[in-house]
Amino acid sequence: TFLLITVGASLLGFYGWPLAERMLEKPASSEEITSDNMGQSAVRYGLESIALGALAVVGAQQGIIRGLHPLVSSAMGVTIALGGVMRDLMCGRDLALGASTGCQSYGIASFSGAVVYVALRELHVWNCAGSTSKLLNGGIPIGLRILLGFGTVFGIRAAAWQNKPDGLLLTMDESAESNKKSVDRLVSLLTAKSPPAS
Numbered sequence: 001t002f003l004l005i006t007v008g009a010s011l012l013g014f015y016g017w018p019l020a021e022r023m024l025e026k027p028a029s030s031e032e033i034t035s036d037n038m039g040q041s042a043v044r045y046g047l048e049s050i051a052l053g054a055l056a057v058v059g060a061q062q063g064i065i066r067g068l069h070p071l072v073s074s075a076m077g078v079t080i081a082l083g084g085v086m087r088d089l090m091c092g093r094d095l096a097l098g099a100s101t102g103c104q105s106y107g108i109a110s111f112s113g114a115v116v117y118v119a120l121r122e123l124h125v126w127n128c129a130g131s132t133s134k135l136l137n138g139g140i141p142i143g144l145r146i147l148l149g150f151g152t153v154f155g156i157r158a159a160a161w162q163n164k165p166d167g168l169l170l171t172m173d174e175s176a177e178s179n180k181k182s183v184d185r186l187v188s189l190l191t192a193k194s195p196p197a198s
Helices: 002-024 042-065 070-090 103-128 142-163 172-191
Strands: none
Touching: 042 070, 042 103, 042 142, 070 103, 103 142
């Protein structure tokens, strides 16, 4: 049955994706939808964020199950989210890193969510080690750990959508311009003559 469910889900995703993609695009009013402007809607972004949160927690949990170091477990929460990037590459789509599709916030959000989940799990293990509880009687419930890890991912993605439509971080050009201004300001401060003391 597992094989049948997997094959069925694969076929549904393969043939249903174009229909879902058309339904989730925002309507093109006067401008045409291009590869740079993929008709990103809040619904699609929200669904991507939900999937990313789930994958970050599942990836971190897989590292924990395999007995990996907490930092490696947290990194697994990021690597499992690279499936979307691989999908875009295999489908021949342009990768718009830093665009409003949120590619730039993928890594930050999934790593943060995985770190929160792993840290809470480590706190739970530390709390429950020995014969008495140190902080909470019974430890931190797994549902709360999952919810907080997932919530971290969703919160960062929401902040990325709300604060800067072109990405959570500056683009390379914006970073270079900001660095140039900072260096120029520092040089002008260092080369400015101080007023004579009276």
